[in-house]
Amino acid sequence: MANEINFLSWQTNFKTNLGREVSGIDNEFLLFDNIKVLPGFTHPFRTDVTTFIICTKGHTRGKIGLVPYKTQAPCMITIVADEILQHEYISDDFEGSFIVMSKQMTDSLIPHISERLSLSHNIRKNPYLPLTQENLDLLMTYYLMLKKVADMLDNPHRKVIVQYLMVAFHYYSNSCLHKIPEEDLLASKQNESVEHFLSLAEKNFKTQRQVKFYADKVNLSPKYLSQMVKSETGKSVNNWIEDYVILEAKALLKSSKHTIQQISNELNFVDQSVFGKYFKRVVGKSPKQYREE
Numbered sequence: 001m002a003n004e005i006n007f008l009s010w011q012t013n014f015k016t017n018l019g020r021e022v023s024g025i026d027n028e029f030l031l032f033d034n035i036k037v038l039p040g041f042t043h044p045f046r047t048d049v050t051t052f053i054i055c056t057k058g059h060t061r062g063k064i065g066l067v068p069y070k071t072q073a074p075c076m077i078t079i080v081a082d083e084i085l086q087h088e089y090i091s092d093d094f095e096g097s098f099i100v101m102s103k104q105m106t107d108s109l110i111p112h113i114s115e116r117l118s119l120s121h122n123i124r125k126n127p128y129l130p131l132t133q134e135n136l137d138l139l140m141t142y143y144l145m146l147k148k149v150a151d152m153l154d155n156p157h158r159k160v161i162v163q164y165l166m167v168a169f170h171y172y173s174n175s176c177l178h179k180i181p182e183e184d185l186l187a188s189k190q191n192e193s194v195e196h197f198l199s200l201a202e203k204n205f206k207t208q209r210q211v212k213f214y215a216d217k218v219n220l221s222p223k224y225l226s227q228m229v230k231s232e233t234g235k236s237v238n239n240w241i242e243d244y245v246i247l248e249a250k251a252l253l254k255s256s257k258h259t260i261q262q263i264s265n266e267l268n269f270v271d272q273s274v275f276g277k278y279f280k281r282v283v284g285k286s287p288k289q290y291r292e293e
Contacts, residue, residue, distance in 0.1 A: 021033075023151050025162060028102045028159075029105055030101075031097070031146055032098050033096070043250060044086045044247055044255070045084070045086075045251060046255065048103070049101060050079065052098070052100075052173070053078075053079075053096045054096055054098075054099075054131075054136070054143060055077065055096045056140075057073050058073055058090070058096075059073065060087070061088045062089070063085070064086075064127045065202075065247075066240075066247060069127060074131040074132075074133070075129060075131050076131060076173065077128055078127050080106075080123055081103040099146065105163070108163065145165055149161045149165065150162060193218050193228060197214050197217075197225060197229060197237065200214055201214065206267055206268050211226060242282060245267060246282050249279055254290075260272055
């Protein structure tokens with residue numbers, strides 16, 4: 001059964017709540033300045049778009065994927081399409097400018113898949129980017145230019161102009177990411193192995209939950225991989241796999257219409273009973289209780 005977690009329809013949500021305050025091109029590209037429409041969901045959900053939030057005031061807390069984050073303005077938050085997002089707190093004084101793009105438009109900006117994957121990888125590792133005043137001023141200049149062009153309804157070339165401006169925006173923001181202190185990046189061979197494991201776990205957690213599978217993939221013994229992951233991340237291999245399984249289960253329970261049996265099948269549990277015990281052991285409540293909260 002295909003994974004069918006319902007995506008939050010950001011385009012529909014924003015246009016419905018903001019009306020004429022939204023600038024954009026069809027359902028591919030939207031810009032606006034209003035925090036009130038940001039979803040207040042406390043449970044995990046997927047997004048179907050790439051979103052850049054240039055935060056000018058306030059702070060937030062939550063999770064992007066399995067990575068906890070705290071933000072303090074000025075900063076930029078980037079949420080790539082298909083990511084699982086969970087809001088925990090947004091301050092009352094929060095203000096931000098939003099750039100929202102469809103997956104199709106995002107992919108068209110950087111046609112070379114290797115470069116696109118590298119950029120996506122950097123963003124997933126560092127979704128929160130603190131900004132200097134100079135960084136903030138330049139990003140807001142891009143934003144205002146994009147907004148002005150998107151509002152030129154009689155310009156037949158506005159979509160192309162927006163695309164080129166967004167390419168420049170992408171490259172500038174990515175150059176900011178590369179300025180993260182070297183000691184904060186996973187640069188050593190040991191860290192590369194841990195990162196390789198995390199990437200494999202994210203892709204294979206539904207079907208592969210044995211340490212040996214991942215150890216074989218990174219050419220290490222199960223014991224050494226376990227020690228390395230625990231040392232570098234503070235969590236064991238099994239804990240990481242468990243976290244991916246539970247995050248997906250929570251998103252499916254809250255953001256899909258699948259039955260618990262179907263979710264159990266989707267996550268490759270032997271039966272619903274085994275899934276229920278697994279979920280309750282980790283979360284402290286049954287899948288049914290979690291869904292009904």
